[in-house]
Amino acid sequence: MKPTLQTVADALGISRSTVSNAYSRPDQLSPQLRERILETARQLGYSGPNPAARSLRSGRAGAIGVVFSDALSYAFTDPYAVQFLRGLAQTAELYDTGLLLIPVSKDGEAAAAVVNNAVVDGFCIYCLTDWHPSLQAIRARGLPIVSAERRDPDNPDARYVGIDEAAATLAAGRHVTGLGHRRIALIADWIIPERETRPVTVADPEKLPYYVTRERLLGYRDALAEVGVGWPQIQTVNAAQNSREAGAEAAGHALDRAPRPTAILAVTDILALGVLDALKARGLRPGKDVSVIGFDDIPEAAASRLTTIAQPALEKGRLTGTLLLDPPADPAERRILLPTRLRVRASTGPAPDQ
């Protein structure tokens, strides 16, 4: 039989409450008694209050849940996501809090079940499509939620840390049009719910379901519209997932078609690196024959000389943690928009003469 608080209390002939205080509120008893209690506990092999019981009674969990729409393992494949998580972890550490990574890749019922089972004090949501079934499960829990992405359209007061996605790609788009590019392809994941890499026709980009993809494409749309390139003239290719391979395959669809686009704009660096791979495979020179832009400025982007939009991923993670664990009193400070910056490197250059 595992020892409990009661076991220790009985061994010393004192009250259970006092033993509890020895662990949780050292100021409530004399140091001598506390030391005696801890010593006795050690001898009995009692390892401290049962976390589940403590959590039930106190209402605190000592962990925050991190919910990802994709397979949980995705969290570890994208350097941007890794960087974000690192920031979040840094804050969590400050507050002696654990990070519970929650997989929600399954169907609705299973996803909700996992969310409902999580012993946490709050949720950080991240890369969730607007319609994801786990979202309503998360809301139903009634715990604090911080979006690491966007203002909650249903609840404008909800906390979030984000960037102005559309403004970022607007600037990048202007860079490209300024270089004379007019024949342009856009590559993104989650344009369509299906996981297929293929050209798609998007009637109205405002209606795209996944926030990040939608906003970034809208920024590019607006930049191109400024120079008279209408949305229907822009080729869009869906990538099955956010991976280098999918990016390369998607780029293939754009490149192996005449006339070839002079610029390919991807919504993430991972996809853009795939585009560079596709160029290389075809003997095309980035920034000369075809210009390429990514998003995130992951470390590999600099090494590959990829023009991209930098966003402060680590800071985003840190602030997300702060909003969750120690939110500022002023509600206005609970909504944070971080700056982005266009990083021009060798992968963009003047549009080639045709």
Next chain:
Amino acid sequence: MKPTLQTVADALGISRSTVSNAYSRPDQLSPQLRERILETARQLGYSGPNPAARSLRSGRAGAIGVVFSDALSYAFTDPYAVQFLRGLAQTAELYDTGLLLIPVSKDGEAAAAVVNNAVVDGFCIYCLTDWHPSLQAIRARGLPIVSAERRDPDNPDARYVGIDEAAATLAAGRHVTGLGHRRIALIADWIIPERETRPVTVADPEKLPYYVTRERLLGYRDALAEVGVGWPQIQTVNAAQNSREAGAEAAGHALDRAPRPTAILAVTDILALGVLDALKARGLRPGKDVSVIGFDDIPEAAASRLTTIAQPALEKGRLTGTLLLDPPADPAERRILLPTRLRVRASTGPAPDQ
């Protein structure tokens, strides 16, 4: 007031147990009643059984704890660690289980507190020095433990997934001595408990406290002994941490000393990449002027043409998860040794004539 099981039961005039069964054991009641219960719950805004209460009563937590000795954020910086976690996450996902990342960077008491607060069904331990204070806290919890590293010296029956570290570096060391190298420097983190980058003298490598460093260095020692190079002749440099920068700095200590070593063997790829940086900074050619070996075979290793020892990190993670969540009945199968492979690339070559 948040609704509870009782609220729902009262609303329907049925027993609390039945409502509980509707969620946890659907086979115990008729589908019609179950549907009515779930519907009522929905209307009352009841989001399912409270996880802490459920966990307390049932004894199950639906999460496994992952404990790191270093700052929690370290988990996300080393590609090897990331790969391992990915594998672990894949298995966790199969069992609808979350992954609780536990920071144990603090002093003993704080580290133990965090471990004792974790609502988990088991622990995966990983990169913990043998003496780490959280270790005994983890053991005291009495939950299943899987080491992602090594056989537990105190309990040979304990589950683990590991590799034969010493055999791996023995093979790598023979590769180096076969190329004629005799003047050799070893670079490792955790040779000494202090976080300082500097040359150190290790009287007896068998006594090094950190398992991985110890075993890998012992393999190299044995390989060198085979060609008559004794331990005292080998230069050892401690790296303050497992980072590229520390690797470069450590390599500096070895390189800026006459006579210069012809081979530098590092215990991780991250450190070895730093060594390559240091060579570059000095105009030295890897594999010609100085040979370099790493360990892990992270993706960057191939890109940098680094000779290294590959270990199946993803598989290690997956199997660790399986041992924790669904251990094989046969105890012998609970101890797994995975294969490693020497990957010879351009960073090693014949020892230069002097």
Next chain:
DNA sequence: AAGGCGTACTGTATCGATACAGAAGCGCTG
């Protein structure tokens, strides 16, 4: 009609702690 059996549901004990109100002890004041 008595007996047996399976299904569907109920009721109570219990998981292991914390919250909170209250009691005891003790030194100090006037």
Next chain:
DNA sequence: CAGCGCTTCTGTATCGATACAGTACGCCTT
């Protein structure tokens, strides 16, 4: 020495569920 306030400890109610034994009842045997 009564009265007060402080510190230290006690005792009971409670957190929200699950386990498990037990009841009720319909249906089939014999």
